[in-house]
Amino acid sequence: MAGRKVLIVYAHQEPKSLNGSLKRVAVEELSCLHNPEEFNYGVETWEAYKRGDLSNDLIEEQKKVQEADLMIFQFPLYWFSMPAIMKGWMDRVLVQGFAHEFPNCYDSGLLKNKLALFSFTTGGSKEMYAKGGISGDIRYLLWPIQHGIMHFCGVKVLAPHICFAPEYVSEEKRKEMLIAWAQRLKALWKEEPINCSPEWYFK
Amino acid sequence: MAGRKVLIVYAHQEPKSLNGSLKRVAVEELSCLHNPEEFNYGVETWEAYKRGDLSNDLIEEQKKVQEADLMIFQFPLYWFSMPAIMKGWMDRVLVQGFAHEFPNCYDSGLLKNKLALFSFTTGGSKEMYAKGGISGDIRYLLWPIQHGIMHFCGVKVLAPHICFAPEYVSEEKRKEMLIAWAQRLKALWKEEPINCSPEWYFK
Numbered sequence: 001m002a003g004r005k006v007l008i009v010y011a012h013q014e015p016k017s018l019n020g021s022l023k024r025v026a027v028e029e030l031s032c033l034h035n036p037e038e039f040n041y042g043v044e045t046w047e048a049y050k051r052g053d054l055s056n057d058l059i060e061e062q063k064k065v066q067e068a069d070l071m072i073f074q075f076p077l078y079w080f081s082m083p084a085i086m087k088g089w090m091d092r093v094l095v096q097g098f099a100h101e102f103p104n105c106y107d108s109g110l111l112k113n114k115l116a117l118f119s120f121t122t123g124g125s126k127e128m129y130a131k132g133g134i135s136g137d138i139r140y141l142l143w144p145i146q147h148g149i150m151h152f153c154g155v156k157v158l159a160p161h162i163c164f165a166p167e168y169v170s171e172e173k174r175k176e177m178l179i180a181w182a183q184r185l186k187a188l189w190k191e192e193p194i195n196c197s198p199e200w201y202f203k
Numbered sequence: 204m205a206g207r208k209v210l211i212v213y214a215h216q217e218p219k220s221l222n223g224s225l226k227r228v229a230v231e232e233l234s235c236l237h238n239p240e241e242f243n244y245g246v247e248t249w250e251a252y253k254r255g256d257l258s259n260d261l262i263e264e265q266k267k268v269q270e271a272d273l274m275i276f277q278f279p280l281y282w283f284s285m286p287a288i289m290k291g292w293m294d295r296v297l298v299q300g301f302a303h304e305f306p307n308c309y310d311s312g313l314l315k316n317k318l319a320l321f322s323f324t325t326g327g328s329k330e331m332y333a334k335g336g337i338s339g340d341i342r343y344l345l346w347p348i349q350h351g352i353m354h355f356c357g358v359k360v361l362a363p364h365i366c367f368a369p370e371y372v373s374e375e376k377r378k379e380m381l382i383a384w385a386q387r388l389k390a391l392w393k394e395e396p397i398n399c400s401p402e403w404y405f406k
Contacts, residue, residue: 041279079294079347081290084287084293090281106337137401145283149283152282198339198340201343
């Protein structure tokens with residue numbers, strides 16, 4: 001029954017035993033799946049959100065998002081994207097009902113009035129990530145992240161903060177990178193968001 | 204010492220206890236990190252690969268990759284990308300030394316002579332993912348996946364196979380989608396890879 005919590009303590013070595021079967025029946029019967037016949041992640045998380053039944057770690061992350069005016073995502077670029085663990089945060093935290101709810105997406109997404117800033121380091125150099133460079137304009141790879149995730153939820157996006165190839169520069173240069181970031185942050189609240197449309201990414 | 208395996212069986216409730224400290228010292232002293240002072244994921248996995256010291260699940264996945272002529276990635280599109288668990292596969296399996304090793308990247312990547320095909324379903328409709336549509340040309344979001352991951356490793360990419368919004372079409376239409384996929388697969392080995400350059404994605 002939705003909302004009630006059941007702890008099943010199960011002890012048997014063999015999943016095919018009668019004990020195993022009895023436990024399985026109990027899990028199926030008592031679980032709060034909206035449609036236990038066919039698991040649909042989007043629907044189940046949406047329904048769980050509506051009945052306040054998401055796991056506690058997600059509820060806490062959603063509280064933090066709710067309270068924030070600005071979200072800064074800081075990470076090393078892995079494979080033209082964020083590391084899987086951060087993608088997992090996106091997949092799990094930004095559930096329907098909380099971050100978007102059709103037709104409330106893009107400019108009317110449920111997290112409108114918030115800002116996001118992606119701050120990341122690369123392995124490749126600035127030249128590799130230039131227009132015409134072997135890895136293409138760095139903006140190409142920002143489309144799924146900034147438009148597909150943040151803009152979809154109504155979040156406005158500040159210009160990304162990118163430190164190119166810190167592994168291959170001097171200690172001196174890395175210190176300069178930190179100073180530049182600190183400088184930018186001092187004036188951050190005066191910045192205007194980018195115009196998150198294909199022109200910004202692919203022009 | 205690199206290559207030797209140590210099992211530490213540790214039992215104490217308090218990480219701050221002397222037992223906890225003794226265990227920590229042993230882990231630090233005996234661990235095979237290339238640079239225990241400063242953890243660098245790219246370097247550590249590269250070194251671990253070279254000395255055959257990656258975890259068994261990764262070695263097995265790499266064997267499967269090595270033996271394959273074609274890799275098919277099948278997933279629901281989550282947030283303009285693959286689900287985090289599949290991104291984790293990319294992050295963990297395609298390590299330097301195995302899939303690429305500078306300057307062997309892109310056309311000379313170490314997995315050249317292999318093919319990849321991304322087959323996925325979307326939540327949004329074909330119209331939303333059209334050029335000029337609210338979510339932009341679906342090809343925009345394929346850039347990080349096909350170019351940034353597969354092409355970087357030397358893998359040639361077949362045209363993606365996309366089923367738009369199966370949740371919102373009839374059972375009949377979904378059956379047609381399966382038949383179309385089966386039809387395509389019958390003639391797959393005759394297909395030519397796409398020209399994986401910015402023109403294909405953003406023209």
